[in-house]
Amino acid sequence: MAKFKPLNENQLVMLPISLHDQLVEGTLEHTISELVEKHLDLSVFDARYKNDETGAAAIHPKILLKVILLAYARGMISSRQIERACQENIIFIALSYGHAPDHSTIAQFISSMQSEVQSIFSNTLLVCEELGLLEGTHFSLDGVKLSANVSKEWSGSIDELKHKRDKLQEKLQRVIAEHTQADKQPEVVVARQMKRERRFQLQVERLNDFLKDREPKRGSNGKEIQSNAVDNESVKSPSSHGVVQGYNAQALVDSKHQVILAAEAFASQDHENLKPMLDDAKKNLVAIGKEPTFFEGKELTADSNYHSLNSLTVCKDEKLDAYIPDIQFRKRDPRFADQAHFKDGVHGRQRPDPKPSPFTVADFSFDAARQVYLCPQGKELSCHARNQTNRHRTYDVYHARVEDCASCPLRAHCLSKADTSRRYLSIQVDTQQPNLIDEMKAKIDSEQGKRIYARRLAIVEPVFANICVQKRMHRFTLRSKRKVDVQWRLFALVHNIAKIHMFGALT
Numbered sequence: 001m002a003k004f005k006p007l008n009e010n011q012l013v014m015l016p017i018s019l020h021d022q023l024v025e026g027t028l029e030h031t032i033s034e035l036v037e038k039h040l041d042l043s044v045f046d047a048r049y050k051n052d053e054t055g056a057a058a059i060h061p062k063i064l065l066k067v068i069l070l071a072y073a074r075g076m077i078s079s080r081q082i083e084r085a086c087q088e089n090i091i092f093i094a095l096s097y098g099h100a101p102d103h104s105t106i107a108q109f110i111s112s113m114q115s116e117v118q119s120i121f122s123n124t125l126l127v128c129e130e131l132g133l134l135e136g137t138h139f140s141l142d143g144v145k146l147s148a149n150v151s152k153e154w155s156g157s158i159d160e161l162k163h164k165r166d167k168l169q170e171k172l173q174r175v176i177a178e179h180t181q182a183d184k185q186p187e188v189v190v191a192r193q194m195k196r197e198r199r200f201q202l203q204v205e206r207l208n209d210f211l212k213d214r215e216p217k218r219g220s221n222g223k224e225i226q227s228n229a230v231d232n233e234s235v236k237s238p239s240s241h242g243v244v245q246g247y248n249a250q251a252l253v254d255s256k257h258q259v260i261l262a263a264e265a266f267a268s269q270d271h272e273n274l275k276p277m278l279d280d281a282k283k284n285l286v287a288i289g290k291e292p293t294f295f296e297g298k299e300l301t302a303d304s305n306y307h308s309l310n311s312l313t314v315c316k317d318e319k320l321d322a323y324i325p326d327i328q329f330r331k332r333d334p335r336f337a338d339q340a341h342f343k344d345g346v347h348g349r350q351r352p353d354p355k356p357s358p359f360t361v362a363d364f365s366f367d368a369a370r371q372v373y374l375c376p377q378g379k380e381l382s383c384h385a386r387n388q389t390n391r392h393r394t395y396d397v398y399h400a401r402v403e404d405c406a407s408c409p410l411r412a413h414c415l416s417k418a419d420t421s422r423r424y425l426s427i428q429v430d431t432q433q434p435n436l437i438d439e440m441k442a443k444i445d446s447e448q449g450k451r452i453y454a455r456r457l458a459i460v461e462p463v464f465a466n467i468c469v470q471k472r473m474h475r476f477t478l479r480s481k482r483k484v485d486v487q488w489r490l491f492a493l494v495h496n497i498a499k500i501h502m503f504g505a506l507t
């Protein structure tokens with residue numbers, strides 16, 4: 001018969017554990033601990049604590065900072081996950097000196113951070129500078145749209161949200177009526193009805209609170225954009241993975257070791273964020289002893305989402321050697337002439353036959369005497385609107401008469417869509433800075449421009465892959481711009497600490 005060793009779960013075992021020995025030199029947790037202990041100025045947190053005479057002793061901010069940084073580095077974003085790690089994981093227990101902060105302390109610490117995160121970010125940047133991790137000659141800017149901690153279900157114009165509230169109210173009345181009927185039903189049915197009723201009640205209350213004296217949210221063109229009843233600072237915007245209700249998280253990266261110089265979350269499009277990102281980076285660089293003119297003559301690369309007259313003007317003012325292509329630059333690049341072929345081959349997608357391109361401006365002639373354009377059919381296009389602006393240029397709009405286009409034999413070739421009623425023509429108007437766009441086109445199409453712009457991909461894209469995939473920051477867990485901004489900066493901080501860990505040697 002088999003004989004086994006005794007199983008005694010009531011025995012007492014004493015394991016000598018040195019918390020200090022758990023933080024082994026050469027590990028990320030050791031780097032975090034050393035950095036927080038010796039290089040970060042934690043006095044910025046002092047103003048939060050007013051318990052010197054009364055009140056219980058608080059958990060030291062360095063404990064909270066250490067466990068949060070390590071948790072973020074390991075892809076743990078939830079404060080409950082961090083709390084559990086501080087109870088079960090010996091590394092977290094060592095970092096927290098066995099104090100095991102609870103989830104509400106952790107969440108409150110993160111969400112109440114404001115200028116502190118900026119200060120510790122600058123401290124870390126100074127360490128990067130001292131360790132020689134910054135090159136300071138080429139920078140890349142990019143962003144990623146991350147969902148906020150809200151649902152798209154709560155988005156809409158003010159009228160749409162009012163309509164939604166009315167519908168919910170109707171539903172609530174129906175559920176209350178059903179509930180009255182169900183009173184004689186078994187307890188389990190009544191409980192289910194009550195739960196539904198409560199849910200609808202909360203939803204109606206939420207919308208009522210939100211809609212009270214609420215003004216419509218306006219976009220940059222003055223038109224109403226969708227509000228969100230849960231986090232009204234977040235915006236709905238298209239991204240590479242569908243429409244996202246959230247924020248645009250930006251990072252400006254140095255080329256040498258991909259250290260992040262500035263990180264911020266915005267509720268706006270990329271092309272509106274270049275200036276605030278440069279200002280933010282300048283603030284951080286001045287804090288570590290650089291000159292405010294630091295960017296002069298340096299290279300900056302950013303993708304075509306940042307291409308706008310405004311962005312190019314900012315770069316010119318900063319004397320930056322910027323490489324920001326327009327959206328058509330690949331079409332002009334002979335190296336991408338057969339890109340459609342590879343798309344079909346690799347992904348097996350069947351592309352529709354290319355449409356004949358509509359007539360371009362060059363196909364229309366201007367009649368200066370009558371101030372109209374003449375189309376290839378000899379019909380007049382009169383001025384419809386003057387001095388319209390988009391992010392690239394100022395232009396006048398001309399249009400043809402509906403009746404002329406309706407019977408035109410060239411319709412299919414002239415109009416971009418079959419159901420378009422008439423042809424519109426946009427004519428660029430000379431502005432004070434019309435050449436910045438053309439200068440950038442020429443610059444990006446040059447051999448040197450292509451070579452420098454190609455560096456962007458290797459500098460900035462891996463940073464987002466590291467944060468969003470490896471560190472699993474694919475969704476903000478907080479609400480409001482201020483809080484998600486803190487969360488994004490903490491991730492940028494963790495990224496920079498990982499660079500210090502890999503390429504530097506803290507002393």
Ligand code: SF4
Nearest residue numbers: 375400405408414423
């Ligand atoms: S579609 Fe209209 S604008 Fe175009 S060629 Fe015909 S008439 Fe002219």
